Amino acid sequence: MYRWLLSILLTAALVLTGCAPKHKASQKEMYAQGYADQHQLMAYEYEESMPLPESAMMNQGAVGAMGARGSGMGGGAFGTKGRSGSENTYGASNVAGNYAMVPNRAKTAKKGDKNEEQAVQPKTIHYNGYANLRVSRVEETADALSALATEVGGHVEALNPRRVSIRVPVETFREVFQKVLDMGDVLDKSISAADISESLTSVKLRLDTARATRDRLVKLLAKAEDEAEKLELIRQIQRLTEEIDRLSGQSQTLNNLASFSRITVELVPREALTNRHSGVDIAELRWIRSLSPFRTDVGADGDRLALDVPEGFVELDRKGQFIVESADGARLWTGRLENQPRGDSAFWLSAVQERLADEFGSAEVTEVGGFKMLRLIDRADEPYTYIVGVRENGKHLELVEIFYPSTEHEERHAPAIDAIFNGGNS
Secondary structure, three states: OHHHHHHHHHHHHHHHOOOOOOOOOOHHHHHHHHHHHHHHHHHHHHHHOOOOOHHHHOOHHHHHHHHHHHHHHHOOOOOOOOEOOOOOEEOOOOOOOOOOEEEEEEEOOOOOOOOOOEEEEEEEEEEEEEEEEEEOOHHHHHHHHHHHHHHOOOEEEEEEOOEEEEEEEHHHHHHHHHHHHOOOEEEEEEEEEEEOHHHHHHHHHHHHHHHHHHHHHHHHHHHOOOHHHHHHHHHHHHHHHHHHHHHHHHHHHHHHHHHEEEEEEEEEEOOOOOHHHOOOOOHHHHHHHHOOOOOOHHHHOOEOOOOOOOOOEEEOOOOOOOEEEEOOOOEEEEEEEEOOOOOOHHHHHHHHHHHHHHHOOEEEEEEEOOEEEEEEEOOOOOOOEEEEEEEEEOOEEEEEEEEEOOHHHHHHHHHHHHHHHHHOOO
């Protein structure tokens, strides 16, 4: 009995830490894996009569979600693809309702019941607002934005001569965003929304399961007599501890995104003219002028383009637009657009470079994983890096955007991001 329990728990530890043998699993197998972790713990709980964490006993939907997506939370591939709908991207004029919770109605009536009731299951939404304003006094407006964030219980995330990024409590987002728009002439604006409910549930389930498995391995270690078994238990406990630290970081990042929405404002002096709005484009190329490191909605207009999640990042919305973010604010987001007018990767890179490069201090062309990349460096004393990648794929144009808030962010996260492109997309 003892060796049977030890085998079960070591298998669970291998699965949780991603060290189990891997093959290209079907969707059914991936969902089943969610139950594997749960049932391995239940077997040990039966033997030891120890209670399991509440999240480990969640319903089929939650456990299935963890199983299907579990490997992605630190670098696993995501294969779900589907058209991105209006619930993921919103224009500033049509955003309505409670910004903190968006109800998801599901039928809960018993079979045969004529009067079916609707149960409201709240979703956790992270909102990202962007505004480009022409103002008379840039510094005064920046100070006013900082004061506004503090007034509502938020904070300033980044402050540059002509750009301010603030984080505000999610329940105040609608009111604050309107006040921001009132501070100047609106040249451009956007609001995007990511449903992070599933990611929160998945991370919590895996974190609770990892902690419970580690606790049981510690108890087995205290009883073990065979030296080889002790060494194996110690090794798996160390792996689980690393996994718990990683999942804890992801949980903290997601909870922060759930609590505080982001609003980024670019400030343009009234006398200034920007290159972004010069020139006339055909309709199929106008989206390029909307590209910005502070808005994600351009790619959301197309189909979902799922990549592996880079190490140190967490995915926000597992069904809508693919967006990942690190705890310190580095971001990557994607989209799959129509390749119209039909062109190859070099054509689209040239089109992006021609329209964006003049606004930045420097522009460098690279290629990673089949993507033609334009690396743009801000003109400020403490510049950010904005990378736009394009890859022609038949009738589709695959778009990748990456934002590093500073040089240090790029040095810290670029290796992990480069790794997912060298490994391909799902």
